[in-house]
Amino acid sequence: MFSSRPKEPPRVLTPEEPVTLVSQPSCDAPPSSVIAADLIVSGTLTCKGQIRIDGRVEGDVRGTNLVVGENASIHGDVDAEDLTIRGRINGNIRARRVFLCSSCHVEGDILHEAFGVEAGAFFEGNCRHSANPTEEVAAARSSNGRQPSDDLPASLPSSMRMNGASAPLTAVKT
Numbered sequence: 001m002f003s004s005r006p007k008e009p010p011r012v013l014t015p016e017e018p019v020t021l022v023s024q025p026s027c028d029a030p031p032s033s034v035i036a037a038d039l040i041v042s043g044t045l046t047c048k049g050q051i052r053i054d055g056r057v058e059g060d061v062r063g064t065n066l067v068v069g070e071n072a073s074i075h076g077d078v079d080a081e082d083l084t085i086r087g088r089i090n091g092n093i094r095a096r097r098v099f100l101c102s103s104c105h106v107e108g109d110i111l112h113e114a115f116g117v118e119a120g121a122f123f124e125g126n127c128r129h130s131a132n133p134t135e136e137v138a139a140a141r142s143s144n145g146r147q148p149s150d151d152l153p154a155s156l157p158s159s160m161r162m163n164g165a166s167a168p169l170t171a172v173k174t
Contacts, residue, residue, distance in 0.1 A: 037071055044076075053087070060091075070103050077108075079134060092125075094133045 032049035035041060039055035047063040054069035059076045066080040072087035083095040085104040093106070096113045100106060102120035109125045111133040117123065 035072075037069070066095075068104070081134065096133060 033047050033051040035045070035051070035053040035055040035057065037054040040058070041055065042058045044059050045051070045057060045061045045063070047066075049063075050065040050067070051061075051063045052067045052069060053061070053072045053074065056073045057076060060078070061074055061076065062079045064080065065082045066078065066084070068074060068083075068085045068087045068089060070086040074087075074089045075091060077091045078089060078093045078095070080093075080095040082097045083093065084099045084101065085106060086101040087103070088105040090107045092108045092111070094111045097116075098110055098112045098114070099116045100118060100121040100123055102118040105122045107124045110123075110127045111130050112127065113130060113133055115127065115129070
């Protein structure tokens with residue numbers, strides 16, 4: 001734009017030249033793992049690639065790129081780099097990037113680096129920014145080998161356990 005060199009015209013490829021396309025993964029790209037709508041999983045899920053959950057998970061979910069489908073349900077904590085939520089999560093969330101779609105229903109605390117919300121999304125809990133939420137939680141776990149919620153009474157509902165986040169809880173009477 002402000003260069004003294006003359007601008008070169010764009011190069012036009014011939015049909016014989018090979019073309020390599022480079023793109024970043026999107027939420028619409030096919031996931032590497034899928035929890036189908038008719039599947040119920042009990043326990044901890046860990047995935048290093050992209051995972052799409054359309055079924056039900058009773059336990060914690062850890063992944064790099066996680067998409068929670070519109071009819072999906074997770075009852076446990078979620079740790080991810082990128083998290084797109086269209087369905088239901090009842091548990092605490094720790095992720096670098098969190099996006100709540102209009103169809104989501106989230107009950108729990110969110111520890112995040114970047115946070116986006118569509119109009120119509122349901123979120124009940126506390127939200128706190130962190131420069132590196134995934135490492136902050138890992139440091140808390142490794143410092144004493146225990147979960148930060150281990151000192152809480154077992155009778156306390158899982159939705160009220162902080163599991164690494166330090167934001168205050170808000171009690172809601174229903």
